[in-house]
Amino acid sequence: xxxxxxxxxxxxxxxxxxxxxxxxxxxxxxxxxxxxxxxxxxxxxxxxxxxxxxxxxxxxxxxxxxxxxxxxxxxxxxxxxxxxxxxxxxxxxxxxxxxxxxxxxxxxxxxxxxxxxxxxxxxxxxxxxxxxxxxxxxxxxxxxxxxxxxxxxxxxxxxxxxxxxxxxxxxxxxxxxxxxxxxxxxxxxxxxxxxxxxxxxxxxxxxxxxxxxxxxxxxxxxxxxxxxxxxxxxxxxxxxxxxxxxxxxxxxxxxxxxxxxxxxxxxxxxxxx
Numbered sequence: 001x002x003x004x005x006x007x008x009x010x011x012x013x014x015x016x017x018x019x020x021x022x023x024x025x026x027x028x029x030x031x032x033x034x035x036x037x038x039x040x041x042x043x044x045x046x047x048x049x050x051x052x053x054x055x056x057x058x059x060x061x062x063x064x065x066x067x068x069x070x071x072x073x074x075x076x077x078x079x080x081x082x083x084x085x086x087x088x089x090x091x092x093x094x095x096x097x098x099x100x101x102x103x104x105x106x107x108x109x110x111x112x113x114x115x116x117x118x119x120x121x122x123x124x125x126x127x128x129x130x131x132x133x134x135x136x137x138x139x140x141x142x143x144x145x146x147x148x149x150x151x152x153x154x155x156x157x158x159x160x161x162x163x164x165x166x167x168x169x170x171x172x173x174x175x176x177x178x179x180x181x182x183x184x185x186x187x188x189x190x191x192x193x194x195x196x197x198x199x200x201x202x203x204x205x206x207x208x209x210x211x212x213x214x215x216x217x218x219x220x221x222x223x224x225x226x227x228x229x230x231x232x233x234x235x236x237x238x239x240x241x242x243x244x245x246x247x248x249x250x251x252x253x254x255x256x257x258x259x260x261x262x263x264x265x266x267x268x269x270x271x272x273x
Contacts, residue, residue, distance in 0.1 A: 005114070007117070010088045013088065014086065016087050017115075018088070018105075019036050019038075021097065022038050022042045029123070040068070047063065075101070083109075086110075086111045089112060090115035090118045091119070130195075130221060132221075137159075137202060138229060139229030139230070140203055144236070146241070147236070147242075147244040149234060151164060154207055160204065160206065161194050161195075169182075171214065175214055188219065
């Protein structure tokens with residue numbers, strides 16, 4: 001019988017987290033040190049979900065089992081590189097996907113725990129941790145016009161937080177060009193990890209942002225801490241800013257998207273401007 005473990009205890013273990021959800025779920029967000037070994041791929045998950053909603057639970061389980069059983073040899077081979085490690089296995093809510101995989105790994109001789117509440121318990125832990133986080137360092141917040149080199153400065157400092165990097169969005173109307181923006185969940189996970197890493201520093205540098213970066217929101221506790229920090233304005237020669245803007249944004253792949261965004265600027269800055 002596989003034992004269950006809660007998220008706080010699991011994060012204290014020297015273990016390998018195994019995410020059994022579909023690849024799409026994993027990409028949206030996951031426990032940061034987790035490996036992905038899906039029971040169902042994205043297409044299979046959609047098919048099983050449709051059967052569950054439109055036919056019956058029993059037939060959905062049967063279909064899922066058929067998909068899973070074909071994968072057992074590949075899963076067994078893939079987990080071998082983690083021999084000797086403790087495994088903590090999770091799915092969306094700590095249900096059937098993580099249960100069957102936990103049993104398989106235990107039968108292969110691994111020490112295995114099934115995560116109580118699955119990914120949902122991890123997400124709750126991240127959200128509550130951010131809401132209650134006590135930020136110890138003094139924040140130095142860098143402000144300045146687009147392409148003033150703020151991100152370059154942030155990336156050269158070891159004691160810094162790259163919010164735009166976590167968001168995979170530069171924070172402007174052109175901010176997603178050439179990038180694939182992260183989900184709010186992923187952003188929160190990365191921010192919490194970095195806050196924990198830097199919370200014993202005296203000073204932490206961060207780029208000044210509005211509360212919203214693209215479609216994402218900076219958690220309130222960190223946003224308020226930014227407001228109380230020391231604020232530094234970064235200036236750069238216009239010609240250097242223009243050259244940097246061309247280098248960063250104007251690639252062949254981005255040209256059509258740049259044209260679309262630019263035509264929409266009149267809603268923000270008026271036709272005259």
